[in-house]
Amino acid sequence: MKRIVGLMIVSGILIGGVVAQEKGGKVKKQESVRQEEVRELMKSGFSNDPRFAWKLNQDEAQKICSQYPSRESMPASAIQKVIELSTSGINYPQWGIYWGDWKEGKKLVESPRGGRFASYGFSDNPADKGGNCYACHLIEKGMPGGTMGPNLYQYGKRWNITKENMNSPETIEKLRIVYNIIYNSWSAFPCSSMPRFGYHGSLSPNDVANIVAFLLHPESPVNK
Numbered sequence: 001m002k003r004i005v006g007l008m009i010v011s012g013i014l015i016g017g018v019v020a021q022e023k024g025g026k027v028k029k030q031e032s033v034r035q036e037e038v039r040e041l042m043k044s045g046f047s048n049d050p051r052f053a054w055k056l057n058q059d060e061a062q063k064i065c066s067q068y069p070s071r072e073s074m075p076a077s078a079i080q081k082v083i084e085l086s087t088s089g090i091n092y093p094q095w096g097i098y099w100g101d102w103k104e105g106k107k108l109v110e111s112p113r114g115g116r117f118a119s120y121g122f123s124d125n126p127a128d129k130g131g132n133c134y135a136c137h138l139i140e141k142g143m144p145g146g147t148m149g150p151n152l153y154q155y156g157k158r159w160n161i162t163k164e165n166m167n168s169p170e171t172i173e174k175l176r177i178v179y180n181i182i183y184n185s186w187s188a189f190p191c192s193s194m195p196r197f198g199y200h201g202s203l204s205p206n207d208v209a210n211i212v213a214f215l216l217h218p219e220s221p222v223n224k
């Protein structure tokens with residue numbers, strides 16, 4: 001009996017996933033998955049599960065990236081095409097580029113939650129937001145971090161952003177450049193291993209603005 005109930009719960013989750021997919025087109029909201037289920041999925045392959053099969057369909061930019069072993073071996077025309085595709089889909093906050101709230105940005109940068117895979121379950125629930133930036137970057141002084149991406153400590157200082165110039169048109173343009181990197185890293189670094197947070201909807205335009213503020217604001221601990 002226990003087993004039957006278990007199966008019913010699992011199939012309920014499966015159906016829930018399919019419904020979410022049909023409604024949204026691109027899946028944004030999914031039920032989380034139990035640890036036992038993750039093991040089953042690993043064995044059966046993701047292509048057999050409607051909740052995850054769509055993730056195996058490459059978009060146009062991914063198809064281009066997959067043709068080459070590295071960015072260095074890509075012809076300029078392919079690099080240009082990936083940049084064009086990645087830049088054209090960038091959405092900005094409703095009122096355009098602005099200084100977000102660096103304290104909110106700090107929370108998102110530190111949170112490992114969001115569209116990710118881990119042994120304790122999947123989650124593509126938009127309420128589970130986080131950039132998991134420390135997995136790949138060193139950021140605040142003294143905080144442990146990864147080295148796959150460049151060190152971002154004093155990133156705002158490196159862009160020469162100070163209290164005095166922080167609202168100048170030049171600085172706002174710098175915010176836009178960094179916004180684009182975080183919204184869709186491929187707009188600046190084609191085929192990068194850095195996730196395309198805004199493109200995938202794991203972070204909203206306002207989330208990205210808050211993260212940009214965390215990296216660049218003169219008051220942020222990143223620049224102390």
Ligand code: HEC
Binds near residue numbers: 137178182189191
């Ligand atoms: C899976 C690893 C990974 C994650 C997670 C990641 N990044 Fe990156 N990031 C990279 C890599 C690699 C680069 C270098 C770009 C390249 O050459 O492909 C990069 C580049 C950058 C740059 C540009 C640095 C420069 O040289 O100007 C910024 C800014 C940045 N990341 C911010 C972030 C933020 C903020 C987050 C979290 C929201 C994040 N990254 C999450 C891997 C990652």
